[in-house]
Amino acid sequence: xxxxxxxxxxxxxxxxxxxxxxxxxxxxLKLPYLNVMNFAVAGIIVLVLNHPLSxxxxxxxxxxxxLEANAIASAKAGGVQND
Amino acid sequence: xxxxxxxxxxILIIGAVAAAFPRPKTYLSxxxxxxxxxxxxxxxxxxxxxxxxxxxxxxxxxxxTFVMVRVVERRGEP
Amino acid sequence: MIEFLQVILxxxxxxxxxxxxxxxxxxxxxxxxxxxxxxxxxFIVDRGYLDVAVVVALVAPVTTIFVLTLAWRRDEHGA
Numbered sequence: 001x002x003x004x005x006x007x008x009x010x011x012x013x014x015x016x017x018x019x020x021x022x023x024x025x026x027x028x029l030k031l032p033y034l035n036v037m038n039f040a041v042a043g044i045i046v047l048v049l050n051h052p053l054s055x056x057x058x059x060x061x062x063x064x065x066x067l068e069a070n071a072i073a074s075a076k077a078g079g080v081q082n083d
Numbered sequence: 084x085x086x087x088x089x090x091x092x093x094i095l096i097i098g099a100v101a102a103a104f105p106r107p108k109t110y111l112s113x114x115x116x117x118x119x120x121x122x123x124x125x126x127x128x129x130x131x132x133x134x135x136x137x138x139x140x141x142x143x144x145x146x147x148t149f150v151m152v153r154v155v156e157r158r159g160e161p
Numbered sequence: 162m163i164e165f166l167q168v169i170l171x172x173x174x175x176x177x178x179x180x181x182x183x184x185x186x187x188x189x190x191x192x193x194x195x196x197x198x199x200x201x202x203x204f205i206v207d208r209g210y211l212d213v214a215v216v217v218a219l220v221a222p223v224t225t226i227f228v229l230t231l232a233w234r235r236d237e238h239g240a
Contacts, residue, residue: 004163011169018173018196022180030192037173041199045206045214048162053211061202061218068195068222075233076188087204090171094178094197101182111231115190118224119178122201125217129208137213145224152227156234 007047014040031073038065091126098123110155114148162207173200187232191225 014037021033042065045058098119105112121144128136177197184190198221205214 007163007166011166014199015169015173018176018200021196022176022193027186027188027192030189034192034195037196037199041202044166044203048166048203048207049209049211051209051211054206057206057211057214057218060215064218064222065195065199068225071222071226071229072188072191072195075229078233086167086171087208090174090204094174097175097178097182101178106183106185111187111228112190114231115187115194115228116182118194119181119197122197126201126204129205129210132208134210134213137210138216141213141216141220145220145227148224149227152231156231 003047007044010040010043010047013037014044027076028073031069034069035066038062038069041065085130087126088130091123091130094123094126095120096123110158114151114155117151118144118148162203166203170200170203173197191228191232195225 017033017037017040021030021037024030024033038061042058042062045061046054048054098116098121101119102113102116105116121140125137125140128140174197177193177200180193181190181197184193198217202214202217205217
């Protein structure tokens with residue numbers, strides 16, 4: 001039960017951040033909530049399976065999702081300014 | 084019945100309907116929406132335990148998206 | 162995986178799919194697609210396919226960046 005509490009907290013954080021990200025109107029305000037949901041999902045990946053290689057999967061997902069969110073933010077910010 | 088199979092079927096149906104009638108009728112939104120049924124099909128392959136099919140399908144999806152982006156870029160405005 | 166987590170992740174995936182289909186801006190579509198992929202990833206890890214999970218986590222941002230070049234050019238051109 002002790003390790004399940006962390007899993008419940010990560011699930012609630014992921015659901016809240018996803019709802020808040022999809023409800024928000026402004027595109028720039030969506031991106032921090034996308035990052036929050038990615039962190040919660042990385043925590044779920046580590047906690048859901050007891051395997052030494054699951055840490056590697058969580059690190060790969062963390063790097064990839066952070067790169068994706070920041071690429072979207074960079075393209076949205078740079079595309080308008082460059083015009 | 085496994086939850087992955089049901090979720091994959093639901094995502095596949097949503098994505099197919101959305102790709103048939105995209106919201107702004109441009110090539111860009113069609114390319115983005117076309118990735119939804121790909122992930123639904125990946126979830127269904129996951130329910131049937133096909134590891135090699137999963138790896139191959141991920142690579143083919145990425146390459147086909149790259150090819151479609153190049154084609155739309157070469158063609159110009161929709 | 163426990164039932165609570167399965168229900169939460171299924172809700173996240175379905176909401177992401179609907180938001181990707183219904184939003185109009187290409188950047189909002191890509192953000193909703195990222196939400197959907199984040200919901201799918203723990204299902205892959207739960208079945209034990211950690212190598213598939215690593216490959217998916219490294220290939221999905223590359224696909225998004227490919228589409229993003231087109232979205233950036235289209236945003237600069239027109240709307």
